[in-house]
Amino acid sequence: MRTALVLIGTGTAGAYQAGVLRALREAGIKIDIIAAHGIGVGNALMAAVDNGPALWESAGVWRDPRVARLYALRPTLRAILALGALGSLVVAAPLLVLATGVVVYPLAFLLELVAANEGQALSEAYARLVSGAFEPGALPTLLPRLGFLTVLLAVIVVGGAALGEIARRGDRRRETGPWWARVLAAPWSARSAADVFRDALWKGLRGASAVRAPAEREFSRRYVDVLVENFGQPGFREVILATHDVDARRDLVFVLLADPFRQEFLRQRAGGTRRPDGEVVNLAGIGREHVLDALAGAVSVPVLTPGHAMTFAVDSFWRGETHVLSDRFGAITRLLDEAAAAGARQIVLVTATSSRDRPHGLGRRRQTLRARLGEHLAGDELASLEDALAFRAQLFEAVFRISPLHNPIGPFDCGGSRDERSDRTYPLAELIDRGYEDAYRQFIEPVVGGSGEGLVTP
Numbered sequence: 001m002r003t004a005l006v007l008i009g010t011g012t013a014g015a016y017q018a019g020v021l022r023a024l025r026e027a028g029i030k031i032d033i034i035a036a037h038g039i040g041v042g043n044a045l046m047a048a049v050d051n052g053p054a055l056w057e058s059a060g061v062w063r064d065p066r067v068a069r070l071y072a073l074r075p076t077l078r079a080i081l082a083l084g085a086l087g088s089l090v091v092a093a094p095l096l097v098l099a100t101g102v103v104v105y106p107l108a109f110l111l112e113l114v115a116a117n118e119g120q121a122l123s124e125a126y127a128r129l130v131s132g133a134f135e136p137g138a139l140p141t142l143l144p145r146l147g148f149l150t151v152l153l154a155v156i157v158v159g160g161a162a163l164g165e166i167a168r169r170g171d172r173r174r175e176t177g178p179w180w181a182r183v184l185a186a187p188w189s190a191r192s193a194a195d196v197f198r199d200a201l202w203k204g205l206r207g208a209s210a211v212r213a214p215a216e217r218e219f220s221r222r223y224v225d226v227l228v229e230n231f232g233q234p235g236f237r238e239v240i241l242a243t244h245d246v247d248a249r250r251d252l253v254f255v256l257l258a259d260p261f262r263q264e265f266l267r268q269r270a271g272g273t274r275r276p277d278g279e280v281v282n283l284a285g286i287g288r289e290h291v292l293d294a295l296a297g298a299v300s301v302p303v304l305t306p307g308h309a310m311t312f313a314v315d316s317f318w319r320g321e322t323h324v325l326s327d328r329f330g331a332i333t334r335l336l337d338e339a340a341a342a343g344a345r346q347i348v349l350v351t352a353t354s355s356r357d358r359p360h361g362l363g364r365r366r367q368t369l370r371a372r373l374g375e376h377l378a379g380d381e382l383a384s385l386e387d388a389l390a391f392r393a394q395l396f397e398a399v400f401r402i403s404p405l406h407n408p409i410g411p412f413d414c415g416g417s418r419d420e421r422s423d424r425t426y427p428l429a430e431l432i433d434r435g436y437e438d439a440y441r442q443f444i445e446p447v448v449g450g451s452g453e454g455l456v457t458p
Contacts, residue, residue: 001397004033004240004344007040008332008385009352010301010377011070011411014039015062015428016352018055019435020402021047024348025235027444031348033257035240035339037331040350041298042197045291048256049227050235051204056432061200063429066192070414071301074189076161080154087150090143097133101126186306193299194308198292220291224256224283231258239283240338243297244328246307248278248318251334252325254294256283261343270340270395278317286313297325304373329377330384336392346398348443351385352431353378354407363420374410402442404434 005024007017017040024031036044046055054060061067073081104126112119133139202213205222213219230236238261241254257265266282269275281287281294296308307324314320328334332349339347356362366372393399408419408426416427 001345002032002343003030004035004339004342004347005031005237006332006335006339006347006349007034007036007043008038008335008350009040009381009411010038010327010329011374012039012409012413012428012431013352013411014043015067015431016404016407016435017043017350018052018060018062019432019437020350020439021052022056022432023436023439023444025052027440027448029348029444029448031237033238033240033339033342033344035242035335035342036298037242037335038298038327039193041241041243041295042193044239044241045197045201045223045295046204048237048239049201049204049223049230050233051201052235054200054204056436061196062432064196066196067428068415070193070196071188071190071305071412072192073187076157077184077187079157079161083150083154083157087147087154090146090150093143094134094139097130097139101130186304188301188305190296190300190305190308194292194296197295197299216292217289220283220289220293223291224288227256228284238342240335240342241294241298242328242331242334242338243294243325244302244331245323246326247321247323250276250279251328251331252281252297252323253279253334253338254281254283254287254290255338255342257342265338265342268341270337286316289313293325298327300326302326302329329380332381332384333388333392336388336395340392340395344396346396346400348400348402349385349389350435351381351401351403352407352435353382353385354404355382370412371410374412377411400443400447402435402439404438407431407434 009017021043034044034048042061043055046052046061055062057063072078104122108119108122108126110119111122198213198219201223202219205226206213214222227236227239231238238257239255240257243252243254244250245252255262255265262282262284266280267275281290283291283294290310293308293310297310300306300308305326307326309322310325311322312318312320336347365375389399389401406421408421409417409428409431414428416425418424419426
């Protein structure tokens with residue numbers, strides 16, 4: 001049967017997906033379509049061109065040191081925070097000098113009980129230090145200058161970041177609002193997430209040559225050409241990538257399907273209803289330059305990272321407009337609909353979120369922004385998944401699910417997390433191994449092995 005692999009999740013979920021992809025590859029499982037949203041889009045693009053090992057190998061994407069900063073504070077905000085800390089230190093410097101007396105004078109008193117001369121010498125030395133620090137040529141002169149320099153640096157950093165943002169976007173999309181909003185609107189950056197997959201994709205496409213990566217549009221065209229030329233070959237799959245068009249207020253689906261499924265997919269949705277204009281980007285046609293746009297939009301986290309600005313072709317439905325794309329939490333229902341419309345008769349669904357279906361399994365709540373957001377995101381993903389399976393499972397003859405029984409790593413814990421159950425640090429690399437083991441335990445051995453079909457190792 002025509003089979004679709006559905007990858008859902010954000011951030012660290014990609015490491016778990018990489019482990020599952022490794023197991024499916026080793027077992028020789030035939031996958032016709034890979035459908036994904038969020039971080040799964042990067043994994044899907046890699047696996048679709050038979051470059052899956054670059055996800056889990058020692059030098060692969062999910063073992064790359066850059067993954068620890070997958071969603072880091074934007075450089076401008078880091079600079080502003082550093083300058084703020086420097087400014088606070090400048091303002092507090094006189095108080096810090098005086099506050100050392102809280103330690104020095106009690107220590108001098110204790111020394112006087114043992115050796116009077118040493119205690120008195122310490123007190124006198126500290127008094128001379130304080131007196132010298134507050135002389136006209138010292139702190140009273142130095143601190144105002146340092147304060148002015150800090151403020152000047154802050155203005156330069158913020159202003160430069162705003163100008164850089166304007167230059168980067170160019171005239172693709174006009175924006176209104178205060179100038180500082182361009183810098184402070186979104187705290188995190190998704191650029192590292194897009195770059196790490198882009199580098200891995202190009203490494204696979206260029207092979208052993210040392211050719212530099214071309215511009216984004218040419219990069220996308222080359223990717224499409226490689227995949228289309230190898231449709232039907234082992235290791236090459238069709239792709240369905242879901243993002244959210246913030247400006248159009250609806251999902252935008254990027255597809256690269258083989259005939260005869262492509263034309264039927266573009267014409268109608270699952271169930272036979274006519275497909276609205278402008279909701280699908282055909283990567284095999286007019287949209288062949290937008291592969292990297294799909295990646296950048298999918299890894300953008302709503303509100304927390306700047307959305308990706310994508311300029312449509314002039315002869316497309318949107319007539320050269322520039323729309324902002326991001327991921328949409330809970331896009332699983334849309335992926336199932338599109339997989340069915342692409343002719344999939346069975347699906348293998350991969351999620352890194354584990355359910356808590358028993359009492360007395362709670363742990364201490366972490367109060368960091370990443371942890372709290374991750375908890376809400378994991379709950380939303382699991383609830384959306386259950387709803388989607390309840391109302392969309394009838395579209396397929398078989399639905400298989402691969403998910404961890406326990407996963408202490410939140411979506412944004414890219415450096416790993418402390419696991420209370422085992423009282424140890426759970427590294428991200430271990431999540432790859434869990435995905436590998438779960439794929440064998442939950443799908444390959446009981447389903448494929450139990451069916452009597454032979455497993456072919458490529």
